[in-house]
Amino acid sequence: MSLIKHIAFSLLLLAAAQNQQVQVQREYQLKAAFLFNFCQFVNWPADAFTSGEAPLVIGVLGPNPFGSYLEETVSGEKISGRPVEIRYFKEPDEVGDCHLLFIGGNNAKESSEGIAATKGKNILTISDQPNFLKQDGMIRFMNQQNKIRFEINVEAARSAGLEISSKLLRLADIYTNPKTDRNVPKGHSN
Amino acid sequence: MFLKDIPIKQKLQRVIVLIWSLVLVVTCVGFLGYEIYVYRSETLEKMSVVGGMISSNSTASLTFDNREDATEILSALANEPHIVQAALYDANNNLFAIYPQTAGKNTFPSKASAVKYHYVNGHFQGMQPVMLEKKQIGMLFLKFDINALYLRLGVFGIVVLLVTALSWWLAFLLSKNLQQVISTPILALAGAARAVTEKRDYSTRATKYGNDELGYLTDSFNKMLAEAGEFAHQLEEKVRERTLQLQTLNNELESFSYSVSHDLRAPLRAVNGYATMLKEDYGDRIDAEGNRYMDSIIEDAGRMGTLIDDLLAFSRIGRKEVVLQEVDMKTLVSMCLQEMNQDASLARYRIVVSDNLPDCQGDHALLKQVWMNVIGNAVKYSSKRDHPEIYIDYVDDPAEYVYKISDNGVGFDMKYVHKLFGVFQRLHSDQEFEGTGIGLALVHRIVSKHRGRTWAEAVVGKGATIYFSIPKNNLSHEYS
Incomplete structure (x- = not known):
């Protein structure tokens, strides 16, 4: 293998990796928009905010896959008259007053700890982790046919005092807890 | 509209x-x-x-x-x-x-x-x-x-x-009844008005249906009708009264003129008789001047006799009743012509009588007098012509039989036509044409008694036309 071939192959690999990187970036740009959009279709109880003008806080726990997209998405936006704020947490016990929490990483243990940290608070939990809803998480992103879809655990949201708009539920797959098989509204089935 | x-x-x-x-x-x-x-x-x-x-x-x-x-x-x-x-x-x-x-x-x-x-x-x-x-x-x-x-x-x-459609039909039915509120009084008024004008029955009264303007109109109409009826009644009374007066007066006048004429005749006959006797018995003993005077007396007495006779005939007609019968006018005319021909020859006259001269209903004797007079008139006034002509004809008319007698005689001035049929009215002097002025007056009187009319047309020097008419259906009238 000549040096030139070796360099060319390396360049090709680099380009492919670059492409992969671009796709991932594009995905999280969309997911950042989704996080913001979720806020518009979820109702928090009034006591979840300290005042009428208090900001709505979007938190990210663990590694941040969004880069600066979240800040770009929410900049200048208001939801029900509230400004939107982004906060980043490294450890579950750092999770403070936030309204929506994205739990990064693909680790079931981490997500389970994250969920535990939001117990008793009016926090909407979101993650990419496949078993997230089983762990009482509320919204899980899925990639289907090159499209970003989401699954919602309505029970978990309700027990956290959150109201998810039926319009949002229309677009989502509804997760039904096998233990408490109850008649929850049936959503989109693909 | x-x-x-x-x-x-x-x-x-x-x-x-x-x-x-x-x-x-x-x-x-x-x-x-x-x-x-x-x-x-x-x-x-x-x-x-x-x-x-x-x-x-x-x-x-x-x-x-x-x-x-x-x-x-x-x-x-x-x-x-x-x-x-x-x-x-x-x-x-x-x-x-x-x-x-x-x-x-x-x-x-x-x-x-x-x-x-x-x-x-x-x-x-x-x-x-x-x-x-x-x-x-x-x-x-x-x-x-x-x-x-x-x-x-x-x-x-x-x-x-x-x-x-439904409401139109309803409106039609309703209006059919509602219009009566207005039309009934008006129609009653119209009916009453028609009864008055057609039958002259002033006792008719329009029925009053309400106290609106139409009611007021009906009242006024009835009041007017009552007044008009009263007025008409008064008028009739007055006419009857006047007619009676006139008739009395007329009768008196006629009997007066009759008796006068009659009474005049006796002394006149005496004057005439004695004058004639005087001339016969003593004429040779009186000079020529005296004879001439006697001739004048006899002649004038004769004329006066004729005048009195005519006057008597005229007044007799006023008293005579008209006896209506179908009269064959053509035969009557030829009878008259024949009679006149006996008195004086009509040979030099050209007399044309229409073949279709219609018959009429009238008094035969009186109508004969009419013809004698009008034909005699024409003969007299055309006698000075070299070729005298007389035409006896008729004029078609739906209501009347109109007869006309034309001559080519001296005629007269139309200015005096109103005098033509008057008694003793003469348009020519005695020297020109003899006459008493009774003839046409007699004609007028007889025709009037038949409810007909007389009139004339003329041109001086060219001739005259006398017309007289007898109404058709004359039998249905009553004559006095």
Whole structure:
């Protein structure tokens, strides 16, 4: 293998990796928009905010896959008259007053700890982790046919005092807890 | 005006029905306008309600870029049959989802732009924004079928037609009865007026139906009628009175002139007799001058006798009753001519009598006197002609038999025509033509007794025409 071939192959690999990187970036740009959009279709109880003008806080726990997209998405936006704020947490016990929490990483243990940290608070939990809803998480992103879809655990949201708009539920797959098989509204089935 | 010559009943009825129809038409047009207005605003409201629902439901689909869901939301419009097309546009105004899916994408506006709802080719269409959190995240396009309006207007039209027909019929029936309130008193008045004018019955009274203006009119009419009746009665009385007076006077006058004439004749006969005897017995002993005086006495006494005889004949006619019978005028005329020919030869006269001289109903003897006088007149006044001509003819007339006698004699000045038929009125001197002035007066008197007329035409030096007429159906009249 000549040096030139070796360099060319390396360049090709680099380009492919670059492409992969671009796709991932594009995905999280969309997911950042989704996080913001979720806020518009979820109702928090009034006591979840300290005042009428208090900001709505979007938190990210663990590694941040969004880069600066979240800040770009929410900049200048208001939801029900509230400004939107982004906060980043490294450890579950750092999770403070936030309204929506994205739990990064693909680790079931981490997500389970994250969920535990939001117990008793009016926090909407979101993650990419496949078993997230089983762990009482509320919204899980899925990639289907090159499209970003989401699954919602309505029970978990309700027990956290959150109201998810039926319009949002229309677009989502509804997760039904096998233990408490109850008649929850049936959503989109693909 | 088209109502001018029709009976008042129909006039009233037509006026009522006409006004009613007009009211109906105006009302219907008003309601139609209102119906269209209501439909328009209802449609607008419906579209804004439906549009609002669709917009609100599709916010999530638009924000999460879910076309399938947006399409499904739009497909719910199948329950609104009047909405024929709908489409959602995204935040960049690009077509996002359509309804119905069978419609081609090019049948929708390619880009969204806010347009209020308006009419386009039998459709109602427009765009409204889809809002989320006070932000426009897309547009909704709706197209509404207007056929429903036509259907609704069609139903409305049928209802209007039925209502119109029904109420028109009701108006017709009602007006037929209601018009009587006005027309009955008027017709009663008209009937009374006709009875008065046709029968001259002033005792007729119009019935009064109410105390309105027509009632007042009826009262006035009746009052007028009473006054007119009273007046007519008085007039009749007066006429009867005057006629009686005139008749008495006339009778007195006639008996006076008769007795005068009669009484005059005796001394006149004595004068004539003695003068004649004087001339016969002593004529040779009286000189020529004396004989001439006696001749004058005899001649003038003779003339006076003729005058008295004529006068007696004239006054006798006034007292004589007319005996009507069918008179063959042609035979009568030839009889007269024959008689006159015995007195004096008429050989040099050219006398033409019409073959078709009509018969009439009259007194034979009196009519003979008429003919004798008028023919004698013509003979006398044409006697100085070299070729005297007399024509006896008639004039066609529907009501009368008109006879005319023309001659080519001396004629007379039409200025004096009014004197022609007067007693002792002469248009020529005794020296020119002998006569007493009784002849035509007699003719006039006899014709008048037959209820006929006499008149004349003439040109001085060219001749004269005398006319007299006897009415047709003369037998039906009574004569005194």
